[in-house]
Structure formats: C-alpha cells, structure tokens
Amino acid sequence: MRQLSSSLERLGEHWPVVIVGSGYGGAIAASRLARAGQKVCVLERGKERLPGEFPRTSGQLLKDVQMSGPGGSLLGKLRLGSPTGLLSLHLLGDVAVLTGCGLGGTSLINANVALRPDPRVLQDESWPAAFRADIGGRIADGFTHVERMLGVQPYPENRPAPRKLNLLEQAAEAVGGRFFRPPLSIHFEAGVNPAGVRQGACTLCGDCATGCNVGAKNSTQMNYLPDAQRHGAELFTHVAVHHLARHQGHWRVYYRLVGVGREVFDSPLQFLTADRVILSAGTLGSTEILMRSRAAGLPLSRELGRHFSGNGDLMGFGYNLDVPVDSVGYGDEPMEGRGPVGPSITGVIEVKDPDSMERSMVVEEGAVPAALGGYLPTLFAAVAPIMGEDTDEGFVDGMKEQARVMEGLVRGPYHGALHHTQTLFVMSHDSGSGELRLDGDSLRVVWPGVGRQENFVRGDQKMRKATEVFGGTYVRNPMGTRWLDNAILVTHPLGGCVMAEDAASGVVDHEGRVFSEESGTAVHAGLYVCDGAVIPRSLGTNPFLTISAVAERFCALMAQREGWHIDYSALPGQLPPAPAKPVGLRFTESLQGIISGAVDEDYREAAAPDRAGASSFRFIITVLVADVNALLDDPMHATRVTGCVLAPGLSPQPLTVTKGTLQVLVPDPQQPSVKQMRYRMQLLAESGERFFFEGFKQLVDDPGLDMWEDTTTLFVTVRRGEGPGDPLIQKGVLRITLDDFARQCSTFRVTNASSTQEQLHAVGRFGRFFLGGLFDIYWKPVGPEELTA
Numbered sequence: 001m002r003q004l005s006s007s008l009e010r011l012g013e014h015w016p017v018v019i020v021g022s023g024y025g026g027a028i029a030a031s032r033l034a035r036a037g038q039k040v041c042v043l044e045r046g047k048e049r050l051p052g053e054f055p056r057t058s059g060q061l062l063k064d065v066q067m068s069g070p071g072g073s074l075l076g077k078l079r080l081g082s083p084t085g086l087l088s089l090h091l092l093g094d095v096a097v098l099t100g101c102g103l104g105g106t107s108l109i110n111a112n113v114a115l116r117p118d119p120r121v122l123q124d125e126s127w128p129a130a131f132r133a134d135i136g137g138r139i140a141d142g143f144t145h146v147e148r149m150l151g152v153q154p155y156p157e158n159r160p161a162p163r164k165l166n167l168l169e170q171a172a173e174a175v176g177g178r179f180f181r182p183p184l185s186i187h188f189e190a191g192v193n194p195a196g197v198r199q200g201a202c203t204l205c206g207d208c209a210t211g212c213n214v215g216a217k218n219s220t221q222m223n224y225l226p227d228a229q230r231h232g233a234e235l236f237t238h239v240a241v242h243h244l245a246r247h248q249g250h251w252r253v254y255y256r257l258v259g260v261g262r263e264v265f266d267s268p269l270q271f272l273t274a275d276r277v278i279l280s281a282g283t284l285g286s287t288e289i290l291m292r293s294r295a296a297g298l299p300l301s302r303e304l305g306r307h308f309s310g311n312g313d314l315m316g317f318g319y320n321l322d323v324p325v326d327s328v329g330y331g332d333e334p335m336e337g338r339g340p341v342g343p344s345i346t347g348v349i350e351v352k353d354p355d356s357m358e359r360s361m362v363v364e365e366g367a368v369p370a371a372l373g374g375y376l377p378t379l380f381a382a383v384a385p386i387m388g389e390d391t392d393e394g395f396v397d398g399m400k401e402q403a404r405v406m407e408g409l410v411r412g413p414y415h416g417a418l419h420h421t422q423t424l425f426v427m428s429h430d431s432g433s434g435e436l437r438l439d440g441d442s443l444r445v446v447w448p449g450v451g452r453q454e455n456f457v458r459g460d461q462k463m464r465k466a467t468e469v470f471g472g473t474y475v476r477n478p479m480g481t482r483w484l485d486n487a488i489l490v491t492h493p494l495g496g497c498v499m500a501e502d503a504a505s506g507v508v509d510h511e512g513r514v515f516s517e518e519s520g521t522a523v524h525a526g527l528y529v530c531d532g533a534v535i536p537r538s539l540g541t542n543p544f545l546t547i548s549a550v551a552e553r554f555c556a557l558m559a560q561r562e563g564w565h566i567d568y569s570a571l572p573g574q575l576p577p578a579p580a581k582p583v584g585l586r587f588t589e590s591l592q593g594i595i596s597g598a599v600d601e602d603y604r605e606a607a608a609p610d611r612a613g614a615s616s617f618r619f620i621i622t623v624l625v626a627d628v629n630a631l632l633d634d635p636m637h638a639t640r641v642t643g644c645v646l647a648p649g650l651s652p653q654p655l656t657v658t659k660g661t662l663q664v665l666v667p668d669p670q671q672p673s674v675k676q677m678r679y680r681m682q683l684l685a686e687s688g689e690r691f692f693f694e695g696f697k698q699l700v701d702d703p704g705l706d707m708w709e710d711t712t713t714l715f716v717t718v719r720r721g722e723g724p725g726d727p728l729i730q731k732g733v734l735r736i737t738l739d740d741f742a743r744q745c746s747t748f749r750v751t752n753a754s755s756t757q758e759q760l761h762a763v764g765r766f767g768r769f770f771l772g773g774l775f776d777i778y779w780k781p782v783g784p785e786e787l788t789a
Helices: 024-035 058-062 135-150 163-175 224-230 282-295 376-387 395-411 454-468 544-562 628-633 707-711 738-746 756-778 784-788
Strands: 014-020 040-043 065-069 078-080 087-091 095-100 178-180 234-236 239-247 250-257 270-279 314-319 348-351 361-366 422-427 435-439 442-446 473-476 488-490 513-515 523-529 584-596 615-625 638-646 655-667 675-684 690-699 713-720 728-735 749-751
Touching (some): 014 250, 014 282, 024 040, 024 270, 024 544, 040 224, 135 544, 163 178, 163 348, 163 361, 163 454, 239 282, 270 282, 270 638, 270 655, 282 435, 282 442, 348 454, 376 473, 422 454, 454 473, 584 738, 584 756, 615 655, 615 728, 628 756, 675 713, 690 707, 707 713
Parallel strands (some): 014 040, 014 270, 065 087, 095 488, 270 523
Antiparallel strands (some): 065 078, 178 348, 250 270, 314 422, 314 473, 435 442, 513 523, 584 615, 584 749, 615 638, 638 655, 675 690, 690 713, 713 728
8 A cells, every 4th residue: 555644844834724633534624625626734643554564462552552641530640652652542530532543543443333323313402403404415425425435334244254243143132132234344355445545355353443454444544545645635644733823814733743753852832824724633632722722812612622422432341251252353363273353343233212312322242453462361360350240150150261261361362261252332322411621731521420321331231131141251341430430431532522503502513613702603714623523412323424424514515615616526546556755764853052143253252142132042853854865875965854943032932944954964165075064944933924044063173072062063043034145133053962962862763664674774874874974074094195285
C-alpha cells in the first residue's frame, strides 16, 4: 500500500480548509471536500502505519500504548508512553476511554461492525427537528454512501464459522434476543476497493483491535483518506492541535508537533491559518480543543462538554467455560491446524424491547488480539477468584477448571482457561448525562456512579446468562466495582459538542456549525464539528456507521451552502503505485542567546547582555532531511526546518517558523577552506508581522580546542520583512547548551527506512559525512604544500 502522509516540510502557513483528525468524520470530510475542489489539509496527531507495521506481540504492544489522566484520576495525573502510541487509554475519573491514535484514528482498532441503529433512536427528540426531517433524505443517502465505500458485508457463510460465533448463537435463547451476523467493514476477498486501493483478504487471525497487518480491515486509511489524497488533499501526521482563535477573518490553528523530539525542549505552540476548520478529533479531542479555545477567549455555548455518553458500553468475560472458544488472535503464532478466530466481532444478539427503546441493547462476542493475550492468563487467574461468579458447581467441574487455569499459566493464552474464555460486549442506552470538564490542560469526565445505571445492571445480567449456558465464570467489567465507584470503560464515547436547535441546548446546529454565543442560533463562520462529539444520545449499537452517515450529511449541506459540487462517482482502476520515498532523517535542536539593535557592531558585541535594547532569543527547530542521499551528494543542498522562536524583543508571543532551511557544511564564500552551517527562515508573529532570520556557524580550525565552540555558536541577524534585502533590525549570538545538546542527540530519527539495516546505513552515511567534514577541518594532517604555504 502507498504511503499517504506528506512530509512536514510541506505544512504551509495557510489553507482554505483544515480538518483536524483522520477518523471517520475527518476522513469523510477530507474526501468529500477534496472532491468538491477544495484545497484540504488534514492534521493528525498520530503517525502513519502501513499494513505489517501494527503490533503483533506483547513486546511490540508495550511500545504502542499511551496512558493519560488528569489530577485525581485513578492513577493520578499522568502521561505514560509515546504520544503517538496506537492504543490511547484516557483515565478520566469516572470513565476510562480507549481510542486509537494514528492516521485513520480509532478506525484502525475498532471492531468493524457496521450496524444501523434502531429507527426509534434517530427519531428521538434529542436530535434537532431539521435532522429528524432528513432521515429519509440525506441521512439515508449518507448510510448508503458509507456502506458502499466501506464494502460492508456479514461474515461469509462459505467461511468456517469461528467457535465464538457459534457459542454466541447457542446462547441467544438464554439471553432473550435475536441472533444474526452483522455487516462488517472487512474485505474477505482480495481486490481493489472503490477508492482504488488493493486490499488483502481477511485471514481470520483475530487481531483487528491492534490494527490489521494484512490490509483487509476497512479503516479510513484504506478508503476515504486515499480518496481524499487522490483528489488533492494533503495529510500530515505528528500534528496535535491545541486550540483555535479567530483573527482578521481567518482561523488560527495552534498546534504542537509530537513524536518528533520537540517534547524534550518543552516547545511552545506553533500556528497556521485557515478559512474553514472542521474539528474531527473524536469526542474527546474535539471537545478538548473547543474547551481550550473558549479558555483563550472564543465565545461558545455553555453546553460544551455536556451530554457525554459512553453509548451504554459494557464489557464482560465468560471465563474458563466448559467448552473451547478460540478467541485469542494469532499474531506471530502459526495458524495451521487451528480453528479460525475470525474478525473481532462476527455475531450479535439483539435484545429489543418493543415498548422501550431505552431498554434495548445488543450483545456481541469479541476476540482478544495476540499482542494482549500474553498478559491475560495471569491476570484472570488473579482476578476471577475475587471478582468472578462461577455459574456452575461440582467438585469434578471445579477440579477441571483449576486444571485449565494451571495449564494456561504454564502453556500460555492458546491453552487452558483463556482458550475457554468468551469475550462479550454490550452496547445499550445510558443516561447521556456525563460531563467533560477541562482540568488544567486535561479532560476529566464527571459522572458519579455511572456504572450503577439500570442499563449496565441489565447488561451484566445478559452477559452472565451467555456465560451460564456453558458453565463458565462470569467476570464483569473490572472497573465496575464499588471500590472504583462503579466507573466504566468506554470504547464508543459520544457527545460533548452535541447538535441541537440552539446554543442553549447544544454546541453545534444540525449542519455541524459551531454556535458563536451562549444562546440563539448564530454560528461561527467556517467552524464545524464532524465526529462522534455531535451525537446527542447513545445509539445502542456500534456507532461508527451512524457517525459516518452524519458526516456525509454535514458535507453535503456544507457543499450546498457554499455552492460547491461533490462528485460522488467512482474513479476507475487501481491507484498507481507511489514511488518509494527516500530515506530521510529528522532531529530537533534548540539554541538561545542575546540579540540587540546594535547592527553596526560585531556579533559578539551586539550580544552583550548589558547592551541597551538587548533581549533574549531562543529557537526550537526540527530539521527535516527528506532525502539523506540528496543531502550528502550535494554540498549546497538545503534541507527544510520547522519550529518556533521565543523573542520578546520581536513579539510577546512565540513566532512560528515558515520557509525555513538549513545547509550543512557549505563553503564560506569568502574563505573556501572554511565551512559553514547556514540557517534561513521567516518568522511569523501572531500580529501578522514577518521577520527574516539568518544565521551561520563558522567552522574553522583556530588555535586551541575550538570545535565545540564553533559547532554550538550561531551568529544571527534579523530583518523586518521577508527576505535578505529588508531592513536589518537585530543582531547577536546564539549557543547550544550542553543540556540541550544531550536532548538534541536523543531526537535523531531515521524516516521512511524499510528495515533496521536501512536505518543503520542512513545513520552511518550521515555520521561519516558530518564527522568526516569536521575531521577535515579540525584534525586532518597538514600536507607538505599547505605546510610550505
């Protein structure tokens, strides 16, 4: 599969449309608006992973998990793991939420179940009247568009049925519902999809929840995102949007680059501008961005953060059943001779109350991905005797159960008790009365005792019945205990920016436009929310299809309002293979010092701390070497840099670096035997004022041990304007401290390498080039001719 993301060097300073997030809402908006001829920029905080790069083992998974929580959460205020980790666990007080992080958002790890909700759900009065009136129109069209794009279909009858599917079907009568195979957004046969992407066939490995390594899962990186790119959209990863502000008819989008080394320097925010911004960062992300925006002065509805729902999500386990289940994914384990695990979810029991939509729910079976399975035999052996409820009795049965526990502890997750464990999920209807609040710079969910609601009690009863049929031990949601005040674990968060008739009732209107006041129907021009945050209530089933249909409707209405035309016709043929991206390199560095207006003085004199008008200057830049070979082969090659500058003498707020370049080891035009490192960049202030920065490190072998001084000292000038011909206003010297140099060394990363060997080769070549150049300057023996001279 071709890589979709663009290099950060292409992230300009202004875009007509900026979309924040690349899950279902963001990907659909990118595709549809790009098809409408708009220049679209997608910002995703995670990184891009191609099939084959998702975690398969427990060790790999540990490197791809991140945890966060505000003060007072279960583990206190914390941030653990990589900020671009695939699995993101948010410990938010009364609720814990699991989301996906990467190009494709949570679609990378979801269970692929494409169910439409009970018709009564969309007819509920919690939705705006204009939305309800459109159920047979654009909403129906939206469902059709999504189902076609994702190629949804039930688990095929001609494939061997997984045991977990058969067991759920056998439990349907006891649970009191109707069993069926739901539509799934999975390719069961290899082929080219409607976006022109060739996908592999599902291998029934069971690892959907940690990302599909065979390309069969129809996450947005397989369809809507490549379709958007094919129509001109640009997708950028490692960009975490912090907040928005309105300025002179445009939107300022403040962001931080993550996972590229800037964290170690505590780098301030950068910004770009946009005509239109569509927030699709998920229920948590979009709400959090708007809350920070409100804290920065953007007027918004008081309903922001309210009406949070966990979609009635509940998880339980039929542990150590009397029959095998085969519900642990295979990962790197051989599949020969074993039964199929199947996709994460293949079967549903619909428990529908004809008299009460709120009492209806679905019960689904699930698979445990291999990367997680290794931890579970020990965990269940410890937890089940304390929190579990054995549904059958008898001395012989008890001995068999203990034997299976011991077998699993010795032989691992494909044997013993875990091999006999059914994972169960419930989606139901909670009260939707949770509230998201901003605690410092982190979200918290306030929803005391949520797990005691009636829907969770009944959900537990249904999963216990599904366990009792096979004589297992029912282990309920481990968070749903009195010790944790009946907190819940949610994988389908909804609400926080709900759609409503006006700002007194919600945050956006029925078109996704953000209300601009605390009451009334006025909206901010060009600001939208397009994801699960707008859903005003629980859906009672897997929500991604409904979120996607809503996103399709929002885009259709936006295009109609703006006078655009969305071309929905399929593009012929398979996408051509993209040329291989060259191996690159990136690192982050920080220099700081003094500048002043003494532009007629020597650099060092201008940088004297006691100089009148002297002020501090610090930059934090990330160097983006797109092609290591091009850099090494051309001495004059200019690589791109991005970053920010703290210079109170120029601007009270941080300045954003634009059009930045760095040339490494180029000859000094006045002294060819002397080498320089040259920096050039424009600095954009929040006021709109621009400055042109130039700096050089002079590498020359003077008497003494001067290499450290030369390579860490930058002589700089600043001009008011955009180029070298504009008025010179500042001059000075910046230096790298020893601490910052150590931090810089920790940020070196090779990009686009296909193997560890290729990474090492790139590092080796760059090291030989740079260190070799320094050797030539400072240590190369003097030849006879030079000695004579």
